[in-house]
Amino acid sequence: MIDQTVVELSRLQFALTAMYHFLFVPLTLGLSFMIAIMESVYVMTGKEVWRRMTLFWGVLFGINFAMGVGTGIVMEFQFGMNWSYYSHYVGDIFGAPLAIEGLMAFFLEATFIGLFFFGWNRLSKVQHLTVTWLMALGTNLSALWILIANGWMQYPVGAVFNPDTMRMEVVDFAAVLLNPVAQAKFVHTVSAGYVTGAMFVMSISAFYLLRGKHREMARRSFAVAAAFGLLASISVAVLGDESGYAAAENQKMKLAAIEGMWQTEEAPAAFTAFGIPNQAEQRNDYAVHIPYVMGLIGTRSLDTQIPGILELVARAEERIQTGQIAYAALERIKANKDDAEARAVFDRHWQDLGHALLLKRYRDDIENATVEQIAQAAVDTVPMVGPLFWTFRIMVAIGFYLIGFFALAFWYSCKDSFESKTTFLKIALFSLPLPWIAIECGWFIAEYGRQPWAVDGVLPTFYAASGLALYEILASLIGFVLIYTVLMVIEIKLMLKAIGKGPEQVLPALQASMNVPANAASKS
Template sequence: MIDQTVVELSRLQFALTAMYHFLFVPLTLGLSFMVAIMESVYVMTRKQVWRQMTLFWGTLFGINFAIGVATGIVMEFQFGMNWSYYSHYVGDIFGAPLAIEGLMAFFLEATFIGLFFFGWKRLTPVKHLTVTWLMALGTNLSAVWILIANGWMQNPTGAIFNPETMRMEVVDFAAVLFNPVAQAKFVHTVSAGYVTGAVFVMSISALFLLRNKHKDMARRSFAVAAAFGLLSSLSVVVLGDESGYAASEHQKMKLAAIEAMWETERAPADFTAFGIPNQTTQQNDYAIKIPYLMGLIATRSLDQPIPGILELVGRAENRIRGGQLAYGALERVRKDKNDVEAREMFDRHWQDLGHGLLLKRYREDILNATPEEISKAAMDTVPRVAPLFWTFRIMAGLGFYLIAFFALAFYYSCRHNFQDKRWFLKLALWSLPAPWIAIECGWFVAEYGRQPWAVDGVLPTFYAASGLALHEILTTLAVFTALYTVLLVIEVKLMLKAIRKGPDDILPSLQAAATSLSPNAAAPTHGRA
């Protein structure tokens, strides 16, 4: 039997490291394209203020990228340390996107970032601009592969279970790459990153304007961020709708839990704007609903019902019984590979094997599970509803706030009077945490809503964990927490130092660094000239 305390602590450790790592990723995604836009304007106009902007925001991008890479490396080690059975069971699928992402992050991205900082004196303006755009594209392509891997965990496709190797194996890599859940997650995630970059640039620009410093650069940066942020915030909502539609197709339990929809409603389903979900009584103690809205969002129709939590639990019970048949047939196949009848039985029910493994939480010999144990395992497929319900609404509320915020910023930018609106500049400064809060809420909904699965419908989370002792997981949890706290302090100090210096001081430092590395730099003389 699996130690549930170790499983929960392993989940806590991975959640802390993953959500901490994702503090840096969205800012990297957003700043990369904004820096490329600014340098494009510089190349077209040759105005030095745009070059100054490119170097200043590029410096902050570089600091953020370096810390993000460091935290990402540590996070990936946990697959072998804390989730070794997961790595064995689905490594054939999960390993390839991670390997490609590593190559892109450490070779493609790092190479172009180096050329961006140290190529100003070696490359023509057009060539350097090309490098900057390739850096931005490389940063976003790196995110593709992580989200392909994560999308497969949400909607496992293109793979089957091999009884001979006892693991999942790829049979259609194209299906893994073009997984609809992965595609929806990618466009939604990168758009959220663009919003984060825009809010960051706007907030720091507002700070400069409030202090009457670097006003030429700050005004232009503010205007660029307002336009970029408005387009990005609108795309987040549109692409978030697409992500929700994908969930209605492939993750029905997650969608039902997010909406606290206990019973199946007649089409079109209502949207619960406010509610108090009660997991014990399996109903909402109080709810304010908007008629028809949920049906339109989730199914884009007026006649398709959305299954409720209790109906989906009933479906899970049937799949658990199918999983018992698959498990029994698998045991027979392992004893006798020539047992044709057992192999045919397994082939009919192997897709339910993961549901059968849910019974491992209650007994080792799952073939003899009682109806009560099957019922408990089926109820385990329901994640905690209240945290998902409220976290989703916090995320959505912040999303709509940011649309209004950027719309007003764009309006003031078009009228060229935002620098006189001190109240709005203060609002921009205080809005700095908003996109990060929304993004962390989004990841919480995506990952917590998948429970109890490490890979949806394939591998239960408790079954994926390593067989670590309690003191081992406590030690690594403490070490990772301490390490990440140190990295956070370093990140904040470096960012604040660069912001305090401002573009006037950063520019000479970068020029000196580029000159010192130039092969044409004057060499020191020895002896007579």
């Protein structure tokens, strides 16, 4: 039995490193495509200002990408250090997309980034533009594979438990790749990254316009960001609805917790616009409901019920009892691998083995668990409702704000009147953190809402952790916090320095470092 304090500290460490790493990923996703769009305009028009824009935003992209890669490496090592049993138990499935993601990030993506910076005087305009688009595609493909891996943790498909190796093993890799939860997460996540990139470009452009600096570049960048951001913010809302539908289909407890839905309601279920979740009494205080909305979002119908938390707890209790049968059969197989009867019993019930493992928190001989222990293990399948309930609503509120914000920015851009809208430019500047806040909220919902599972329905989180000593996890946690704080300071200083200097100073220095003549990039 692993010390629960070690488990919680391991969770905290991974959460800190993951959420810190994802400060950089969405900006990389968004900026890569915006840079490709800007260079496309340069190739089509031949106007030098678009090349300068491509290079300037490319510098900021490069700084951000380097920090993202550095922080991402640490996360992969943690699977072996802090979550060794997880790596043993499901590494056969999780390791494949993770390895492909590494190849995408460190070879394909990084190679094209190198060509982007050092290929201006070695490639034609069209060749370099091709490289830039491949860089953007490589960046997004890198995100695809890590989200396939994460999607499998949310909804494990295409794999079975092998009683001979005591591990989950792949039986249908296509099912892993086409996992509906993973696909919904991918399109929703990359769209959020595009919004982040658009807000970043727009906020910096607004800063320049307020200062009256670099107007030619800032005006064009603002216009590109307004159009790109409007499309991306609308797509986030549409694809977020798809994620909600996928959760209703495959992660019912998460959806019920997000909505604070304690009881199963008559179809179509109402949406709780406001309320104070009271987990102790299993109800929402001061709740304000909007009829039909949750049923339409979650089931896209008027006659399909969404099960409430208490009903799902009852289902979990049944699965725990069935899982005990699978666990007892597994013990017989371990004692005698030729026990055909035990294998037949295990094959019928192995899908519920993970629920039986929830009892390991209370006793080792789980086949002898008491009724009270089974009931408590079933209650453990309910995540903390309050944090999920409010985090989701913060994320949604920011999402609707960003749609309105980019719609207004696009209108001003079409009217070519945004330079005189100083109040709006100030709002654009101070809205810079909002996409990051919404994205971090989204990841909190995805990961915290999956608890108590490391792999939903397959492996409990407490069972996946390494047997580290308390001082070991504390030392590494403190070390990561210190190192990441230093990296954050370096990142902010580098970004602010480049933004403060502007393209007139940054680009000559960049061209000198790459040994590129000032006019070399203008050659076809």
